[in-house]
Amino acid sequence: MVTIYDVAKEAGVSHTTVSRVLNRKKSGISISEETRKKVREAAARLNYTPSRAARNLSTGQTNCFCFLLCDRLFTNLYYYSLLKVVEEELSKRGMGLIFAIYKEDEELPPMLKERAVDGILVTGRVTQKIVSTIKGTNIPFIVLGTMADKEYEVNQVQSDVKDDVMTMYSYLLGYGHQEIAYLTDYKEELLIQKVVDGCKLAYEQYNLKPRLHLLKTNVRDPYTVIDEILSEHKEITALIIQSHFVSAFSNFVRERGLDIPDKVSVIMCNDESLDNAQRTYFNHLPGGSKEMGEEGVKSLIELSRGRMGKMNITIPKQISQGHTVKKILVK
Amino acid sequence: MVTIYDVAKEAGVSHTTVSRVLNRKKSGISISEETRKKVREAAARLNYTPSRAARNLSTGQTNCFCFLLCDRLFTNLYYYSLLKVVEEELSKRGMGLIFAIYKEDEELPPMLKERAVDGILVTGRVTQKIVSTIKGTNIPFIVLGTMADKEYEVNQVQSDVKDDVMTMYSYLLGYGHQEIAYLTDYKEELLIQKVVDGCKLAYEQYNLKPRLHLLKTNVRDPYTVIDEILSEHKEITALIIQSHFVSAFSNFVRERGLDIPDKVSVIMCNDESLDNAQRTYFNHLPGGSKEMGEEGVKSLIELSRGRMGKMNITIPKQISQGHTVKKILVK
């Protein structure tokens, strides 16, 4: 293995100089161009690459973050799109990404205990208990997403469920819809409450009574639920559903010949399960994995450098243009 | 930060002893039980955890592998199920996983160049060019899957496409089917050739002429292709399709009232896009991500310890029981 000393000898300078040249610190004052060149050439000739291990030990940093996926949410494409974004953001900055899965009852991954990372992006089904375990490591961390069991004081990058829900209702209300059905697979009390609040707020804005009876939570079989609610409530003119219901929804539309958007307007909540064509077709509220990943990485970097105290960032969102929402006349 | 020296002082021994106790090497001869206990207690009292960075530098190992996903295959669930398996296998062994994305035209991720990992699991769309770049790092690696552009001499864990295809055809032929349609999105010449070979072999086994005209490659829109082929070739009694065609297929069945398996039998090739219910329902040839991940990790460990030379492992597979294949009478 070729070390900094080999390069130093080859270039006829001290190893310190080599280190300095190769690290081009503080706007590179204080090293003659000639020396720089000598060193660079020597390094190239020897095909030198630094040893991360040595640097880590010396600096006490690792230049790595950990993407910690809590609980077993592997089927959810959302987390993979998040993972991808995070990887890209880190890689842009020359940083590495350790991927780890963490189940509440198990041991924390060794890499975390052994300080092999400078920071942790915690995501998935994040509970209070998990958070407090992670706190025990003293590694800076932020939660990417909403806490699963309870609001909790942590550094967090999330999208505000209440706001999101309100945004979608308001959008439809603005287009003259009033009888709006909402389907979600949320089952956690905390999340459901947020949905209800968002719904109420939107209707209040328009001085209307919220249609809480059209709000279905814990939906497991979207096809059937859509069927039921539409046949029970003929007055419905708009539908809000999660993007992973898309194939069930498409089946329904095709089979029943439901006219979109003439008969019913549709908004997709999140877009991580949509393909590109669907993303253009459906009006949707983006899931925001891109923004969350970007913002999360940025914030965690600040945090890990001690440049930031508490933090709670909310990703703002906007309904995307699509072809599934139609303006209707207010009765 | 509490170091090995702190523990040593606390326990009243030398740091060397602490290191030895905590590493319990070579069946632990040569350390008195008393000392062991003192050290362990001291370590516990001080809440000592080793520093991975220091250990890495000292041993020249990192206890980390890299999962390198080549090209942009993010929508393919297959790779994520692979990632999950690999993470679990490594974590079992106290090892870490660095996740990196690599696009052929870009620089190799810094973590690889800087020897931050002991080995690399290369997957995704792996080309010869990528392989030779990786070779340049001198880090042991294995390819998880089939080379995309050309057969190539590398350490590899893969499933044999030809065998797989043959297995599926043989299975159906064994049940009396002869007019078997095969749909795949493969577009690479190399892969298509393997499919053709597998098909031919299976028919040969039964002394029949291969139905190559029922073999459709580069399928982008499965719904339409299924429709076309079934209406053009009324004689078809069985269908082999990839599992990510499942939703298009289900749509088709529902809409057209196609009778499965009475009218047409179906085998799914791979199962990574199926949910649990679908996995029981469809006869399928497993994609093998589980076995590939397990085998890959095991082999790479051997490889990285210099205990193995060339290696090319093929994952054997079997059609799973399901409810979509029916025995028919041979004409």
Place this chain on the structure above:
DNA sequence: CTGTTAGCGCTTTCAT
């Protein structure tokens, strides 16, 4: 502008 000298925390001969 450049070199000398200490570490970073751990593992590993080599003595004892």
Place this chain on the structure above:
DNA sequence: ATGAAAGCGCTAACAG
């Protein structure tokens, strides 16, 4: 069975 000492490759004061 245990300890002393060297060294892994790099960064970072501190001198000059």
